Amino acid sequence: MTIIVTGGAGFIGSNFIFHMMKKYPDYRIVCLDSLTYAGNLSTLKSVMDKENFRFVKMDICDREAVYKLFEEEKPNIIVNFAAESHVDRSIENPGIFLETNIMGTAVLMDACRKYGIDRFHQVSTDEVYGDLPLDRPDLLFTENTPIHTSSPYSSSKAAADLLVLAYHRTFGLPVSISRCSNNYGPYQFPEKLIPLMIANALADKELPVYGEGLNVRDWLYVEDHCKAIDLILHKGKVGEVYNIGGHNEMRNIDIVTLICDALNKPTSLIKHVTDRKGHDMRYAIDPTKIHNELGWLPETKFADGIKLTIQWYLDNKEWWETIISGEYQNYYKEMYENR
Ligand code: NAD
Numbered sequence: 436m437t438i439i440v441t442g443g444a445g446f447i448g449s450n451f452i453f454h455m456m457k458k459y460p461d462y463r464i465v466c467l468d469s470l471t472y473a474g475n476l477s478t479l480k481s482v483m484d485k486e487n488f489r490f491v492k493m494d495i496c497d498r499e500a501v502y503k504l505f506e507e508e509k510p511n512i513i514v515n516f517a518a519e520s521h522v523d524r525s526i527e528n529p530g531i532f533l534e535t536n537i538m539g540t541a542v543l544m545d546a547c548r549k550y551g552i553d554r555f556h557q558v559s560t561d562e563v564y565g566d567l568p569l570d571r572p573d574l575l576f577t578e579n580t581p582i583h584t585s586s587p588y589s590s591s592k593a594a595a596d597l598l599v600l601a602y603h604r605t606f607g608l609p610v611s612i613s614r615c616s617n618n619y620g621p622y623q624f625p626e627k628l629i630p631l632m633i634a635n636a637l638a639d640k641e642l643p644v645y646g647e648g649l650n651v652r653d654w655l656y657v658e659d660h661c662k663a664i665d666l667i668l669h670k671g672k673v674g675e676v677y678n679i680g681g682h683n684e685m686r687n688i689d690i691v692t693l694i695c696d697a698l699n700k701p702t703s704l705i706k707h708v709t710d711r712k713g714h715d716m717r718y719a720i721d722p723t724k725i726h727n728e729l730g731w732l733p734e735t736k737f738a739d740g741i742k743l744t745i746q747w748y749l750d751n752k753e754w755w756e757t758i759i760s761g762e763y764q765n766y767y768k769e770m771y772e773n774r
């Protein structure tokens with residue numbers, strides 16, 4: 436069994452590689468990643484020298500290179516994590532999101548058609564459903580909720596999802612799609628809410644909460660997401676979409692307050708800043724389908740997962756301090772100075 440994991444030097448892809456290599460030591464894992472600002476080779480150092488692992492620096496949009504890799508590796512399964520994944524960056528520069536998230540997905544699926552494949556799995560997001568109102572806690576996203584996107588990021592992910600389903604219907608490509616809620620855990624790039632707040636709080640810097648901080652996200656520990664994808668690959672039905680989420684809705688302001696408390700930092704560090712354009716109010720996943728069909732349930736409670744995550748950032752300062760000391764400084768200035 437050979438699996439190509441695209442975007443495996445990023446947050447969720449790397450955690451997925453660790454999960455798969457531990458659980459299936461006889462599988463060959465090939466990580467394809469172009470190492471954008473969000474990809475970090477040092478994340479993969481614990482698996483780099485393993486015989487059944489190969490890292491290839493490659494852009495999923497590079498058709499010729501992707502075809503060559505398929506010819507060489509003859510993969511059974513592709514799991515596509517590679518994406519531009521940050522909503523704020525998509526508001527600043529939508530173009531690269533369209534290229535990577537839509538065109539890159541098309542190139543990978545064309546390779547699958549050309550060389551044959553058992554499964555192409557697309558890692559998608561709950562953001563394709565748009566958002567839910569705060570005053571209707573009874574409403575949740577199901578797999579039948581209409582696609583209704585807000586940001587260039589979510590629109591590009593939705594376009595990719597439609598293309599994946601079209602390749603299934605038109606060409607019979609054996610695909611599956613998972614749409615997961617917000618992940619947190621080790622190796623998340625510090626531009627996303629939880630690691631950014633941990634890093635800033637540790638440096639006694641301001642904690643920039645967009646607007647009033649009342650927006651709600653449905654948080655899932657990354658390992659639970661990886662286990663769900665593993666299940667879908669092995670037991671999920673071809674042509675199906677599976678929502679993944681753990682009924683763990685929290686307001687941004689409560690997350691940031693909790694991080695302050697855990698690190699023994701004052702909440703006076705919190706600074707309410709100008710809101711994100713088009714900011715989605717609330718995401719909430721109904722995971723009934725994956726639970727009923729595949730028996731998946733989240734295993735890590737938020738109270739435990741956030742402790743593990745904070746401890747990981749405390750124990751692995753070198754990993755994220757290297758990131759935030761480089762180009763990230765310019766990004767941070769552009770995004771947050773005078774906001
Ligand atoms: P990330 O930004 O941490 O990692 C993305 C990885 O993709 C990086 O290693 C980057 O180098 C690589 N990449 C980007 N463009 C590429 C290209 N053109 N060719 C090859 N590699 C490329 O993202 P993440 O948070 O790990 O998200 C992974 C996937 O999961 C994405 O598809 C995202 O839409 C989806 N997702 C994320 C979350 C979340 O909470 N983070 C939730 C649901 C779904």
Ligand code: TDX
Pocket residue numbers: 520521522523559560561562616617618626627628629631643644645646648650651652687711
């Ligand atoms: O500095 C900040 N202040 C703040 O208030 C940042 C970075 C974020 N926020 C808010 C915006 C969101 O309401 O926190 C919430 C979470 O923000 P992000 O971490 O940027 O995540 P989000 O926009 O919800 O998208 C994430 O979940 C779905 C991932 O980045 C996507 O890839 C995934 O598809």
